[in-house]
Amino acid sequence: MAGSVFIARRAGTAWSYALLILVALIFLIPIVFMVMSSFKPDQQLLSDSGSIRAFLPVGDLSLQNYVGAFERVPVALFVFNSVFVTAVTVVLSLLVCSLAGFSLAFLNWFGRDTVLAVIIATLIVPFETIAIPLLLMVAKLPWISTHGFEVGWLNTYHVQIIPWVADGLTVFLFVQYFRDLPRDLLEAARIDGASWWQVYRMVIMPLSGPVLATAAILKCLAMYNQYLWPLMVTQAEAYRPLMVGLQYFFQLNIAWGQVMAYLCIVSVPIIVLYLVLQRAFITSIASTGIKG
């Protein structure tokens, strides 16, 4: 009896692992294809693509595609632009959205629920519908830079950052997370004489690691993958991000090997970030129910 239960459990575990391996392969296979293809010349890459060879390090392998990608595109500049814009936006977004979430979760003020409903409603508005009005607006906005007073934000870093600092999803994430925190902590701090700012800074934020990680990763992915908006607002190469740079390869004859090499380079920062924040990200997903 005990033996059959043991065998049934082992079989169940084996099935679970088989299923997990299958699911993992679905996600891993495109990455393996990308990495392997980045070392192959175009002709071989295309001929291998119809067989298992596409996923194997076979044939004429070299770093030539990486050399070609660096020659064709100012990779270092584009990596810097993307990382800089993403990092600044994420930091500002975490600050602004967490403050908004704090206010919406803990403070009592007139119209709070309506404002929250409006913020959540913005989630269903696709960016494409507001892209042109936003473009017309930022083209006329004033700015003070080292060159003095200027009109128009085009061809700058801030035009890629400021419109993305506040967004409905991040605010909603913070509101949901804050509402699940024990209110006793907040009330105890207030009774001890802490100001709202002190409560936010010294009580709530130290407890918000998981939601900060989740919001940071989601925001980071969204910003790192930005394409349409930078395409519209950065006519100067000096400000272009990585995803616009991908278009440099799509000429009449597409350099597929170089595309794969470029994509490998592009993927590195985001994979590193995920590995660093992995534990907090999974904790937050488990606690907020967000499936990413």
Place this chain on the structure above:
Amino acid sequence: MDDSLTARREERMKRLLLATAIVAAALMNSSSFAATELTMWYHGAGGDAGLNPEERNGVLSVIDEFNSSQSDWVVKLESFPRAVYNDSVTAAALAGNLPDILDVDGPNMPNWAWSGYMQPLPLTDEDIANFLPGPIGKWQGKLYSIGLWDSAVAIFARKSILDEFGIRIPTLDQPWTGDEFNAALESLKASGKFEYPIDMGTAWTGEWYPYAFSPFLQSFGGDIVDRTTYKTAQNVLNGPEAIAFGEWWQNLFTSKLAPGTSQDPGDRATGFIEGKYALSWNGNWQALPAVEKFGDDLLFLPAPDFGHGSKIGAASWQFGISSTSKHPDGAAAFIKFAIQDKFLVRFSDLGGFIPARKTAAEQSVNYKPGAPLEVFFGLSEKQGFVRPVTPGYVVDARVFEKAVADIANGADVVDTLDAAADEIDADIERNNGYGF
């Protein structure tokens, strides 16, 4: 005492005047006498430029020489990836941020002029004398853009193969008829020596389709849109001639005379050179590698005549002035500088482009009399046929591309062409006739 005070005051006044003069001189130097910056946008980021990496180097060298040839203007280049260039220009036009000088694909120019992105180009007839017709970008009787080069398409073939199968070698004056062309394809197929008798380049998408394939439609007697009014595509894109074209086109693929739309891009690049295809419908920008491979055995044959003349596409990328340029005189000075023969020759020698002016062609390595690509200049001159000169072309081109791809993939010819004509008409109606 008074004297010394007066002397000190005079000294101070002198110093003040001197300082004022120095500051004024510095200001004059930095403002009145500084060269005015002209911004120029170009579609060549990524090195390839869609045609040849040397195209971008040629543009840069023209700019360098212009900047050092005078002190009034400095042209500053901003390059865009070809795939997103048109979208970038459209976004910039919306935001009021266009540069002074634009480069524009010839058939798109009427749309940009109609949309108010460009202003007429103040060049005289003398400036553009002896130019091929393709590089001259005119719309509604006004010159808006001018190209430094043109492109042409020919049938790449090998004399030894045509001789082997007893196929007549066509000439500009006596091209193949449609029947001769079809018979040649059948002979080559029957030999079993090639994967396909001809490669049409279906692996290339986008503008290649209307550029390379609409001349066949026009040779049959049809067209993408009715050029007499530019208000409809009915009876030209779906008339009897167009249906005959569609049936011929579909037969190329159903009879395995040419690889279909799923053609491997690698085969498109090297299939003819490797001997997979006996013939290749290809552009002059791909000619030099074939010349290197086959030498004197290589032939560039004119397009077949399906009843209404042999036709090939004309007009490549051209330069114009944006409507918002504050310095159209400077922009025009640059463009006028750039169309000198020496630059047309340089572009041609660097990248194999067809010089836009006959006098330049005669000096170029590849197109002078007796040179390996000379025939392409004649093809451009005699067979070059610009795509419909209408702002609606940008839509017409995509509709045509989809229609011919669908027909190649087996769609019903009549239904597909009817739908395409209806779609083009609907677009013309939505845009109030595009000013026609």
